[in-house]
Amino acid sequence: MSQQASFLAIAHQKKLRCEKFLSEMDRIMPWEKFMERILPHYAEKEVGRKRKELLMMLRIYFLQKWYDLSDPGMEDAIYDRNSFQKFLGIDLLSDAVPDETTICKFRHLLEHHRLQEEFFAIVRDLLAIKGLLLTQGTIMDATIIAAPSSTKNKNGKRDPAMSSTKKGNQWYFGMKAHVGTDTKGIVHSLEATAAKVHDAAVAAELCHGREQAKFGDKAYGNKEDKKRARQDGVFYGIADKGTRHHPLSASQKKRNRKLSSVRSFVEHPFQVIKCQWKFRKVRYRGIEKNELHLFALFLCCNLYRVRRQMSA
Numbered sequence: 001m002s003q004q005a006s007f008l009a010i011a012h013q014k015k016l017r018c019e020k021f022l023s024e025m026d027r028i029m030p031w032e033k034f035m036e037r038i039l040p041h042y043a044e045k046e047v048g049r050k051r052k053e054l055l056m057m058l059r060i061y062f063l064q065k066w067y068d069l070s071d072p073g074m075e076d077a078i079y080d081r082n083s084f085q086k087f088l089g090i091d092l093l094s095d096a097v098p099d100e101t102t103i104c105k106f107r108h109l110l111e112h113h114r115l116q117e118e119f120f121a122i123v124r125d126l127l128a129i130k131g132l133l134l135t136q137g138t139i140m141d142a143t144i145i146a147a148p149s150s151t152k153n154k155n156g157k158r159d160p161a162m163s164s165t166k167k168g169n170q171w172y173f174g175m176k177a178h179v180g181t182d183t184k185g186i187v188h189s190l191e192a193t194a195a196k197v198h199d200a201a202v203a204a205e206l207c208h209g210r211e212q213a214k215f216g217d218k219a220y221g222n223k224e225d226k227k228r229a230r231q232d233g234v235f236y237g238i239a240d241k242g243t244r245h246h247p248l249s250a251s252q253k254k255r256n257r258k259l260s261s262v263r264s265f266v267e268h269p270f271q272v273i274k275c276q277w278k279f280r281k282v283r284y285r286g287i288e289k290n291e292l293h294l295f296a297l298f299l300c301c302n303l304y305r306v307r308r309q310m311s312a
Helices: 005-010 017-028 031-041 054-067 071-080 082-088 100-112 115-127 223-232 251-274 288-307 307-311
Strands: 137-146 163-167 170-181 189-196 215-218 233-239
Touching: 005 054, 017 031, 017 082, 017 288, 017 307, 031 100, 054 071, 054 100, 054 223, 071 082, 071 137, 071 189, 071 307, 100 115, 100 288, 115 288, 137 251, 170 251, 189 251, 189 288, 215 251, 233 251, 251 288, 251 307, 288 307
Parallel strands: 137 215, 215 233
Antiparallel strands: 137 170, 163 170, 170 189
16 A cells, blocks of 8 residues: 555545545454454465455455445545545555455455454454443344345345244244343344244343343343342343233333433444444345355444544
């Protein structure tokens, strides 16, 4: 990467919001730790084009996550956006921009070795060391990620790894992202399944085992779990569920409202990845690749939500 500022970078003085965001994320992303995990798999090739600088490719990968860009879209955006060029340290007059094939192959390298999951663990441990990840309680929840339901494709079929589920009076086709967060909404556990899998089916995987309290909506209610929590001295913060023949009492409704003030924190990371980073529909076929995509998104979300504390 060229260290010399281009003419456009010198002439451009106004600090844009995207530049402020990229500057904040650049300061708090543990680039060195990420590169340590990649380097054993990023040896120089004996034939063909030389590999691009690792840090630049890693930054390109996360730019794709933050701005919801495909591989061709990422290549075009680097040429088009001066803020991306500054973030990557690229001068168009002297540096070659990685093409879409290079960007795609780097992503496949990360996916093949499941490095996104390792990156997520690095960030989780980093936040725990800095006291920004609370371990006293866990909030569990799941969100539906839509998938294309059309059969107008090469195979003439929908993705067999996805499934349909009904929420309220609406049917959805896709997958579910199940998360476990601390009591401030920092994600520490993640599981991805087809949409038809019940939320409670993966509840055990969302807990780290050291909780003093567990929170969740009525989908996670279970009499055996409630009894076990009382025996272990764990606060059972799962919302009560009423039925047609046994509606909730006034005290149960009051309890649910009180618990919702804590459970609401689990919605914050969903808001970031769906509304700010536009991940409302799966990008790939199958569960595994989309799960790795979610690991990358949620690790960025965790850092983004504590960026001011990290910078301080």
